[in-house]
Amino acid sequence: MDASASVKSKSLRALLMSDDNKSTQIIEAGLLGLVDLAKIEGWNEEKLLDRLAQEKFDFLMLHKVETNQALLQMLNVIASNSPLPVVLFVDADEQYMAREVVRAGVASYVIDGLYSSRIAPLVFVAVERFQFSDALQKELKKTKADLADRKLIERAKGFLMKDRGLSEDEAYNVMRKMAMAQARSIRDIASTIISFSQMIPRK
Numbered sequence: 001m002d003a004s005a006s007v008k009s010k011s012l013r014a015l016l017m018s019d020d021n022k023s024t025q026i027i028e029a030g031l032l033g034l035v036d037l038a039k040i041e042g043w044n045e046e047k048l049l050d051r052l053a054q055e056k057f058d059f060l061m062l063h064k065v066e067t068n069q070a071l072l073q074m075l076n077v078i079a080s081n082s083p084l085p086v087v088l089f090v091d092a093d094e095q096y097m098a099r100e101v102v103r104a105g106v107a108s109y110v111i112d113g114l115y116s117s118r119i120a121p122l123v124f125v126a127v128e129r130f131q132f133s134d135a136l137q138k139e140l141k142k143t144k145a146d147l148a149d150r151k152l153i154e155r156a157k158g159f160l161m162k163d164r165g166l167s168e169d170e171a172y173n174v175m176r177k178m179a180m181a182q183a184r185s186i187r188d189i190a191s192t193i194i195s196f197s198q199m200i201p202r203k
Contacts, residue, residue: 018063019043027061030119045074052082059085059127067097079105085130087122089114149187156190159197
């Protein structure tokens with residue numbers, strides 16, 4: 001299956017904004033029949049951010065004649081508030097902002113290379129790259145959260161072991177029974193125990 005067919009099979013919804021009418025036409029031609037394409041007339045950053053906040057899009061297509069700090073700021077806002085795959089075409093990168101643009105979340109960054117035949121493959125790569133990166137970030141976040149939960153539970157067990165003279169297994173079983181009785185997670189029980197322990201005056 002080629003890139004165009006892969007993009008089409010996913011029934012993607014895209015948003016396009018360009019500061020050049022000819023470039024808009026090229027991008028539209030490259031995506032014709034492949035995706036559900038919405039468009040913002042002209043270059044209107046405020047309108048773009050509003051659309052992204054109010055509607056769900058699978059990816060964003062942008063064309064800018066030249067990079068500038070305002071563009072970079074907009075990309076950072078998108079990455080923070082409405083993260084999605086971004087394909088950015090520019091005619092010139094005179095300020096050499098490629099590194100900053102990629103750090104701002106752009107999945108595909110193309111300088112002076114806007115051709116309709118390249119659109120679909122670039123979109124496919126951008127969407128796949130974004131999904132892969134997003135999955136890694138979520139897994140990392142979950143791993144950090146799990147580690148924090150384990151540390152919290154260990155602290156709570158330590159308090160019970162010291163306060164009640166329990167073994168490690170006994171302390172954990174106490175927490176588990178409390179969680180079952182109160183229909184709460186062991187993590188929540190551990191948090192409550194830690195909060196309680198901090199209220200007890202130290203000798």
